[in-house]
Amino acid sequence: MKDIEIAQQSEMAPIVDVAKKAGLEPDDIEQYGAYKAKIKLPLKKTYNTKRKLILVTAINPTPAGEGKSTVTVGLGDALQQLDKKVIIALREPSLGPVMGMKGGATGGGYSQVVPMEDINLHFTGDMHALTAANNTLAALIDNHIYQGNALNIDPRRVIWKRVLDINDRALRHVVIGLGGLTQGIPREDGFDITVASEMMAVLCLAKDIADLKQRLSQIVIGYTYTKKPVTVGQLDVTGALAMLLKDAVKPNLVQTLAHTPAIIHGGPFANIAHGCNSVLATQTALNLADYTITEAGFGADLGAEKFLDIKTPVLKKTPDTIVIVATVRALKMNGGLAKNDLDNENIAALEAGYANLQKHIYNMKRYNIPVVVAINQFTTDTQAELNRIKELCATDDTYASIANVWAKGGTGAIELAQKVLETTDQEHDFKQLYAPEDSITSKIEKIVTEIYGGAKVEYSPKAKKQLKQFAELGWDKLPVCMAKTQYSLSDDAKLLGAPKGFTVHVREFIPKLGSQFIVALTGNVLTMPGLPKSPAANGMDIDSDGTISGLY
Incomplete structure (x- = not known):
């Protein structure tokens, strides 16, 4: 039975x-109807640091599948089932992967x-x-420039992009303001996917409405002709943006198939x-449960x-256990096996691929x-x-448990x-990877050498120039978000x-002062993905009764 059919048959x-x-x-x-709700703010209950936080992560994803959300829910x-008061805290799916490569993102099976x-x-x-708040800000920026540009914003140095919550490669680089004097100031622009917007990061890191407004005001939207940063606060639109997010900032409450409470918010x-x-x-x-289970995207x-x-210093609570999700299939693919050969037993490929889990x-x-x-x-x-995975994990003094949650749910x-x-x-x-006072380059070097296993970092001429600029502006001690x-x-x-021994190439930095981190763009990673040759959307439908199919 397909995931959507199991969900539709549940009570x-x-x-x-x-x-x-x-x-x-x-x-x-x-x-929001019979089965969804927003939790009102401010939170009434007090924070209990004695309650337990469990972080679910995974090995590097492969086309073979890992199932991090499925394990989190299970x-x-x-x-x-063990009579513990538990709440699951997940991210919201983006329409990009839902319609693109992955399909749905709410777990699977039972x-x-x-x-x-x-x-x-x-x-x-x-x-x-x-999306509306992000693009409202974009419109206000271009209108400010058109209406006299009192802040002296250089149109060539506007770094705030428009967004769309769908993969659309055609919008990565665009030119706006064409068509004559009344159409605005022509300039190069581009779109990111909504979930890559700093607006999303600000929403996810804000501790309350006041913090949300403070973070919004600090967002850098571009630079003046004299290369001075310009913020949302200077545009005097913080209140308008916060107003558009007044409901989005409230966490969403839903449930699992077994009626375990689940809070899904931010993505x-x-x-x-x-x-x-x-x-x-x-x-x-x-605040509510004795055990909170949350997850972090992609691999560890x-x-x-x-x-x-990045999140733990804001949350002021560190995980009490980290669960790393792995699959036989993904480890065999990491061991060099082709996707078409994964159904056959291959201990040698499994052992070779275990290096990824081990790291x-x-x-x-x-x-x-x-x-x-x-x-x-x-x-x-x-x-x-x-059994072989369990044995390999045991040699690294780590317990491995088989989780058959797709077929059996929590059982x-x-x-x-x-x-x-x-x-x-x-x-x-808890020991954080780097100290807050470390420089940007020191933080990146620790991430690359200690977490990735690389040998060194190379910076493009543009990235080197930005590092010098950030130091002058006092931004050189912020956390780093690696893209x-x-x-x-x-x-x-x-x-x-x-x-091992590889070099990571940093091509550009994006300052995100509202989020209070610096994004480092590496390799050829894109902030607006594209759709695959056969998008998941091709198999989706809705019948005359309103029943949806093909949404996995």
Whole structure:
């Protein structure tokens, strides 16, 4: 049975009942129909630092599939079966991958969040609000320049791009303002995907409305003719942008197939943004539940590193356990096996590909947090292959548990849940990768050499010039958000496994003062993806009764 069919045949609990299970009163939520709700702000409950936070991450993704969200949901349902008060905190799907390469992003099989069609499509309108706020700012910038340009903004140095929440390569580079004097000032521009917008990062890192407004005001939109930065605050439009985000800033409450409460809010990609759900969502879950399970996008080299080095200092709570998701199929592909050969048992390829998982285990342990491996089971896996992963992990002093959550839901993750409960009680002393006072280049070097396994970093002439400028402006001590291919530990998508001795190439920096980090664009990573030859949208449909099909 397909994921959407399983979801459509499930019986959802009324959202008021899910809210009650989570510890929320009826007037703590704003209902969006029978099965979705917004959680009102400000949060009423106090933050309890004794409650446990579990971070789910993974090996580098492959076309073979890893199933990080599926394991996250299954683990939450398993803890609920063990009579633990648990809430899952996830990111919102973007229409880019939903319509493009991946399809839906709400888990799979009997380990899903629902209503899956709503969550994967328009949900509660957060993505649209972010797109509107981002593009309102873009329009206000161009209008300011057209109407006399009191701030002396150089049209050639406007860095704020328009966004769209769909993969559209044709909009990566555009020219606007054509058509005569009344059409605006002609200049080069471009579109990012909404989830790469700084507006998304600001929403996900804001601790409350006041913090949201402060961060919005600090966003750098471009530079003057004398190369001075210009901010949203100087444009005097902070209030208007915050107003457009007044509902989007509120976390969304839904449920799993097993009626475990799930808060889904924010959706930055981890390869081109910081890859974590909102601080408000995670804080809300921690305020309400004894165990909060959250995830970070793509592999641990991207999402988990950014969670630990960018989100954790804002959240003021470090994970008590890190779960690394791996699959037999993905490890065999990392070991050099072609996708068409993955259904056949191949211990040698599995052992070769284990180097990728081993590197991620080592990386996460260097933060001094307990690590558990979840082997997301596929029907083609053999017992010998599953056992071999467990043996290899044991040699690295790491426990690996087989999670059959797609087929069995929470029941398939009971052993994993029991191990996670055990590790969350262990004492640990979190050690961040770099110190806040480290320079940008020092932070990048630590990420590249210690997390990726590379040998050195090369900077383009433009990047070197920017580093000098950032130092002059006092931005040289901000955290770094690496924009890198998700498919490899390196910046070359074709280097699978655990490559060593490579060079990472930084071509450009993007200052994000609202987010309070600097984005480093590496290799050929793009902030506006393109659609594949056969997009997932090709197989989607809706019948006359309103039943959706083809949304995975």
